[in-house]
C-alpha cells in the first residue's frame with residue numbers, strides 16, 4: 635500500500651524533474667551554440683529570465699516552424715521572389731543596426747525575423763521543387 639502511494643506521488647515529480655532537466659540542458663545547449671549572440675538586452679524576458687536566443691532568432695524560428703505547418707496544411711506555394719521580398723526587412727534592419735545607423739528594438743527584431751523565417755521556408759520549398767524537377771524523381 636505504501637509503495638503504491640509513493641509511486642503515485644513520485645512518478646509525476648520524476649517526470650517533472652526530468653522535463654526541467656531536459657529544458658535546462660536545452661537552454662545550456664542553445665546558449666553555447668554559435669548560432670545566436672544571445673545578448674541579454676536583445677532577448678525576450680519571461681518571468682524575469684531571458685530566453686536562450688535573441689528576439690530575431692525567436693522570430694525566425696517561430697516564422698519558420700509556423701509557416702512550415704501552415705503551408706503544408708493548406709498546400710500553399712509561393713515564388714522565389716516572395717522569399718527575397720520577405721527577407722529584405724531583416725537584411726535592412728540588421729544591416730543598419732550592424733552599421734550603427736539605428737538601434738533596433740526587440741519587437742522590430744522579432745517581426746523582421748518572423749518574415750525571414752517564412753522566407754526561408756518558401757526558399758527551401760522552391761529549391762526542393764527545383765531539385766526534384768531536375769532530378770526527375
Ligand SMILES: [Zn+2]
Pocket residue numbers: 669670671672687688689690691692
Ligand atoms: Zn539571435
